[in-house]
Amino acid sequence: MNSYFEQLGRTVQQRWQQKNFSLEAFPELARIALDEAPPSENVDIEEMVQEFLANDDQPIQGQSGFGQPELLAFNDPRFYIQILFWMEGTTDIHQHEFSGAFHLMQGSSVHSEFDFVGAQSVTPHIRVGDLRLKKIELLETGRTVPITSGRECIHSLFHLDTPSVTVVVRTHHDPGTGPQYNYLPPHIAIDPIQADALTMRRKQLLDVLETIEYEGYVAQVSGMIESLDFERGFNTLHHTMDRLQALGEWQPVLAKFQQKHGELAEGVPATLAESLRRDTITQMRYQIDNPEHRFFLALVMNVEKSKDIQALISERFPNQSPIETILGWVEELIEPAEFGLSLLDGAFAFPESLDIQEQYDLLIDTVRHALEQGSESETAKHPEIHAALSGSCLRPLFREI
Ligand SMILES: [Fe+2]
The missing domain is CATH 2.60.120.10 (Jelly Rolls)
Known part of the structure; x- marks a missing residue:
């Protein structure tokens, strides 16, 4: 000892x-x-x-x-x-x-x-x-x-x-x-160790249906959402969200849950969307071991507003502008992709006339503008790039400047 x-x-x-x-x-x-x-x-x-x-x-x-x-x-x-x-x-x-x-x-x-x-x-x-x-x-x-x-x-x-x-x-x-x-x-708050063996078995059974690409999968899940209570219905939605989104069937099933549970279900779409965003960041963290990049991911995962993110960056790196610090990380994290560029889970396509350096510059310039000017002015300038940024896990960076 x-x-x-x-x-x-x-x-x-x-x-x-x-x-x-x-x-x-x-x-x-x-x-x-x-x-x-x-x-x-x-x-x-x-x-x-x-x-x-x-x-x-x-x-x-x-x-x-x-x-x-x-x-x-x-x-x-x-x-x-x-x-x-x-x-x-x-x-x-x-x-x-x-x-x-x-x-x-x-x-x-x-x-x-x-x-x-x-x-x-x-x-x-x-x-x-x-x-x-x-x-x-x-x-x-x-x-x-x-x-x-x-x-x-x-x-x-x-x-x-x-x-x-x-x-x-x-x-x-x-x-x-x-x-x-x-x-x-x-x-949503959920008890993670509740031993609802029936729900666990149902999830496993749904996984089997998913793996064998059962053609009645969507109808089956939809039927469950219609008949199950809030807790088991929510667990089912959470578990099948990935698959339903891939099949383009997510919205109708979610709507069924909302119809059934009314006011109680009001916060569920935002919660499941955020859960997906956080899972994406968690997955990316497995590949990222640079402590500064991990810090950046921690901030976008946990902080909702750009000004709060910038304040924490200033606390850790007091001698440099937080916007310049973010731009430095963004530059390091951009990678060339088949269709253009990727930045974490964001995908960015550009006109073919732009060479790779011009694509980099345009993306970084768009991030800089959004950080400095707020989202509205940027929407007018490069709406597609900005929409892709706001749809990525970096969303909080462009919120409430
Ligand atoms: Fe704890």
Whole structure:
């Protein structure tokens, strides 16, 4: 067992015992213990890894669902300490059924916090409401952040470096604070571990129909949407969206869901569209390991407005104009394609008379204009290029200047 984490565990144990194991006291107590002797300054990660690999004297390993992988470094009946490695780096927007604090031992992250306002439970496993970004900040190595269980603490992390390593001092489970909702912005909260085996089997069966290219696939899904309740209907829509879009049958099926559920379904189209955009960014992140580009992706994934994106870029790179910084990244990310140019998931076609350099210049010029002047003036100048930019995952860059 690593001696640093054993000491940290004993300290937390003694101090919390003095507070009668009050749940309210735990997050701050954990934060202080981590900040007094920060793991980022006191733990040699390489040594810690070697010790874990070669020494059998380790706490019994658990399975929290976080980390790639997670190591359990200290275990007590009331709390434990885990070390989380993050290789791919983004968490869903989520809340916790546990409390404590996390510390960034290596790497840096974009941390977003949200409120879910006007929430209404449809079933015990799905809620509708309005997810609003409350705060977004850069966490550098050495930062410690308290975690509260329940609906007060809704957050997501986008890790910028590979691997990022966090240390979490946490309770096992805070009764009454579940479920541990995941949030699909802007309007849905869903319990990710609800064991609805019937829905799971139906999804698997739909996958079979998709794989064999069953000709009644669309009619089958459409029939399900007409007969199922909101929760199972939503899960079915979410699961089949890709396929239905590829078949050009998405809109009629979505309309059926809206007709059936009326007001309750108002936020569903925007939520599913955003889910697709975020999945696209998550997929792209697997191919992108430049920390600045990952930072750029984290911003467009999590921040809704251009001015907020620019403010965060200024915070990280204070000596240069945020627009120039964005343009630099855009230039690095543009790639030639068969039809013209691609920029992340955006595809841009140009008149054949333009050579490749002219195409680059025109695309960058359009991005610059949109960033500087706002979308309206740009729409008039290069409407097709601008429409492709606004339809790509970079959409927030061109919103509300
Ligand atoms: Fe979390």
